[in-house]
Amino acid sequence: MTADGSSEQPADEVVIEVRGSCPVITLNRPRALNALTTAMRAQLSEAYPRFAREAQTYCVVIQSSSEKAFSVGGDVREMTTWGREDRKRARRAFADEYALNWLHECFSKPTISLIDGPVMGSGVGITLFGTHRVAGERYRFAMPETAIGLFPDVGTAWTLSRLPGNVGMYLGLTGRSIGAADAYALGLLTHCIPAARYEEIKTAFADTWPVDTILDERHVDPGPGELPFTVPIISRCFSAPTVEEIIARLRAVGGIHGDWAQGVVADLEKRAPLSLKVTHRHIRDARALDLRQTLIVDYRLACRFLDGSDFYEGVRAALVDKDGSPKWRPAALEDVTPAIVEDYFAPMGAEELTLLTRQEMQAARV
Numbered sequence: 001m002t003a004d005g006s007s008e009q010p011a012d013e014v015v016i017e018v019r020g021s022c023p024v025i026t027l028n029r030p031r032a033l034n035a036l037t038t039a040m041r042a043q044l045s046e047a048y049p050r051f052a053r054e055a056q057t058y059c060v061v062i063q064s065s066s067e068k069a070f071s072v073g074g075d076v077r078e079m080t081t082w083g084r085e086d087r088k089r090a091r092r093a094f095a096d097e098y099a100l101n102w103l104h105e106c107f108s109k110p111t112i113s114l115i116d117g118p119v120m121g122s123g124v125g126i127t128l129f130g131t132h133r134v135a136g137e138r139y140r141f142a143m144p145e146t147a148i149g150l151f152p153d154v155g156t157a158w159t160l161s162r163l164p165g166n167v168g169m170y171l172g173l174t175g176r177s178i179g180a181a182d183a184y185a186l187g188l189l190t191h192c193i194p195a196a197r198y199e200e201i202k203t204a205f206a207d208t209w210p211v212d213t214i215l216d217e218r219h220v221d222p223g224p225g226e227l228p229f230t231v232p233i234i235s236r237c238f239s240a241p242t243v244e245e246i247i248a249r250l251r252a253v254g255g256i257h258g259d260w261a262q263g264v265v266a267d268l269e270k271r272a273p274l275s276l277k278v279t280h281r282h283i284r285d286a287r288a289l290d291l292r293q294t295l296i297v298d299y300r301l302a303c304r305f306l307d308g309s310d311f312y313e314g315v316r317a318a319l320v321d322k323d324g325s326p327k328w329r330p331a332a333l334e335d336v337t338p339a340i341v342e343d344y345f346a347p348m349g350a351e352e353l354t355l356l357t358r359q360e361m362q363a364a365r366v
Contacts, residue, residue, distance in 0.1 A: 013037065019206035022058060033118075049366045062112070062114070063113075069123075072120050072121070105155075112133075139179060148314030154298065161287040168283060173246070173276055174264060174271075178227065190215070237261070247265055250268075274336050278341060296352060299348075
């Protein structure tokens, strides 16, 4: 079932069409704004190793059939249902997702994501680690997981931790979205190209024209974004060593940035306190990790959130009852102790996520 209760045929949710030397993958679950199901991820996980081994495949394109979104993330209703009814299945689904993210990073051929619309959560995870990320006019990027009692996963803490000026911490904690101009300036995108030119791009790839040449020739400077106005404030406030101090610094902001800062505080006060503190530590820790290590920590955290209550409550309030009034536990930042956060990051021993090294993945020809 989709988020709106409609029924769709899983076989049609991912469509793969081979155009000459370029397979084109189309996410085709438009009524659910391409929220990724476990079945869709399984199809992608099967397809990419096959493309890597096919001599005739030069590059791979991934796109959306929806005019409203590229992908708004994963099907969290599916995940919370499994979390309640079959915890092992839910854990396995997270493990498979993070393995897919690592597969994208290690994939041996060019992967071009044509993103014309919002891309969030799991949708970010299947695009961010490809070689080329192309934005159309409707592009928006967001990792809004703290609003549903989760954390920015799919390896994004690794990327967010490396964005300049603590912008990654700002995006990870608040879940606010940015457009193509800001995403391009931050390196989240490689090109900005009008969506009307996507068909000619795919035709060129089908004939094995060089990827960089095709995209570079069509790139359009997106101009200035929205972030430069607030980057100095973001840099100062979101460099704080604790979430409480971030909020204190934001409260103290006045002048022309005052209203903006108080709006950010209002957003943070609506997020799950546990999610905020876990996310804050995860992004800080990820600065010293590689992507593979970050995904392994993602799995630890996801399992602990499955064992807790906030993820289920956040999805209920946002997508099921839609009352917008989640009851977080703990309910306040001061009640989220360092010991609670430490438990979420504790190694899992024999139950840790196992991912092949990059060298092992390449040896396996993926």
